[in-house]
Amino acid sequence: xxxxxxxxxxxxxxxxxxxxETVHAADGDPFAGGLTAGSAVGALxxxxxxxxVQPGKIVCVGLNYAAHxxxxxxxxxxxxxxxxxMKPPSALVGHGAPIxxxxxxxxxxxxAELAVVIGRRARGVAAASAADYILGxxxxxxxxxxxxxxxxxxxxxAKGFDTYCPLGPCVATDLDPTAGDGLAVVSxxxxxxxxxxxxxxxxxxxxxxxxxxxxxxTLEPGDVIMTGTPxxxxxxxxxxxxxxxxGGVGVLRNPVTAR
Ligand code: MG
Numbered sequence: 001x002x003x004x005x006x007x008x009x010x011x012x013x014x015x016x017x018x019x020x021e022t023v024h025a026a027d028g029d030p031f032a033g034g035l036t037a038g039s040a041v042g043a044l045x046x047x048x049x050x051x052x053v054q055p056g057k058i059v060c061v062g063l064n065y066a067a068h069x070x071x072x073x074x075x076x077x078x079x080x081x082x083x084x085x086m087k088p089p090s091a092l093v094g095h096g097a098p099i100x101x102x103x104x105x106x107x108x109x110x111x112a113e114l115a116v117v118i119g120r121r122a123r124g125v126a127a128a129s130a131a132d133y134i135l136g137x138x139x140x141x142x143x144x145x146x147x148x149x150x151x152x153x154x155x156x157x158a159k160g161f162d163t164y165c166p167l168g169p170c171v172a173t174d175l176d177p178t179a180g181d182g183l184a185v186v187s188x189x190x191x192x193x194x195x196x197x198x199x200x201x202x203x204x205x206x207x208x209x210x211x212x213x214x215x216x217x218t219l220e221p222g223d224v225i226m227t228g229t230p231x232x233x234x235x236x237x238x239x240x241x242x243x244x245x246x247g248g249v250g251v252l253r254n255p256v257t258a259r
C-alpha cells in the first residue's frame with residue numbers, strides 16, 4: 001500500500017491511500033490498525049501534499065555510499081561505524097513545497113536518500129528482526145549548505161534550515177531495499193539526472209542501521225531515518241526544480257526558491 005497526507009478543503013491534514021496517481025480519502029491510522037480507502041479525492045498532482053508522516057525525530061546517516069565518501073574528500077576513509085546526525089522536524093516539507101535557500105551565495109546541495117519510516121517502538125533491535133519495526137519507505141532530500149557544514153564542524157545549522165528536509169510524496173509499505181537489485185535512488189535537477197544508484201550500494205544497510213541506531217536511542221512510530229546519499233550531489237539554485245526518485249515509492253519534486 002502507498003499512503004499520503006494531504007490538506008483537505010477545510011485545511012485539515014488527512015491521510016489518503018494512493019492508487020496509481022489517484023488519492024482516496026482514508027480512515028484509520030497507518031500506525032495502529034491500518035488505513036481504509038474511501039472515495040477518490042483527486043490526483044496526486046492536484047492536492048496539497050504534506051510530509052507523509054510527522055516524526056518526533058529525523059535521524060540521518062552521513063557517508064553511507066562509498067563513492068559519495070570519496071567525492072566529498074578523495075582521501076577520506078569509508079566509516080567503520082555509521083555516521084549519525086539529526087535534522088529537526090521543522091525542516092520538513094512535502095512534495096511540491098518550495099525549498100527556500102537560506103544562503104544563496106553558499107553552495108547548497110541536493111542529496112537524494114531512501115527514508116525509512118519506523119512503525120513501532122524500537123529499542124535494542126537486532127538486525128535480523130529490524131523489518132518488524134518498519135512501517136515503510138519514502139523519498140527524502142537532505143538539503144545541505146556546504147560552506148556552513150565545513151565551517152561548523154557539525155551539521156545542525158547546515159542541514160537544519162526550514163524546508164531543508166523534503167519528504168514524500170508517499171510512504172510505500174511493501175518494499176525491501178535489501179532484496180534483489182535494491183531500490184533505485186535517483187535525483188534529477190531540472191530534468192537532468194545527477195545521482196543514480198541503488199540501495200545495494202549502501203555501506204550499512206537498513207537492518208544494520210536500525211540495529212545501530214536503536215542501540216543508542218529509542219525509535220518511536222513515525223520517526224524517520226535518512227539513510228545517506230549516493231555520489232553525484234550538486235548545487236541547487238532559486239528557479240531550479242529538484243526531483244528525488246526512490247524505486248517503488250515515486251518522485252518527490254520540489255521547486256527551489258530564495259528565502
Ligand atoms: Mg545526507
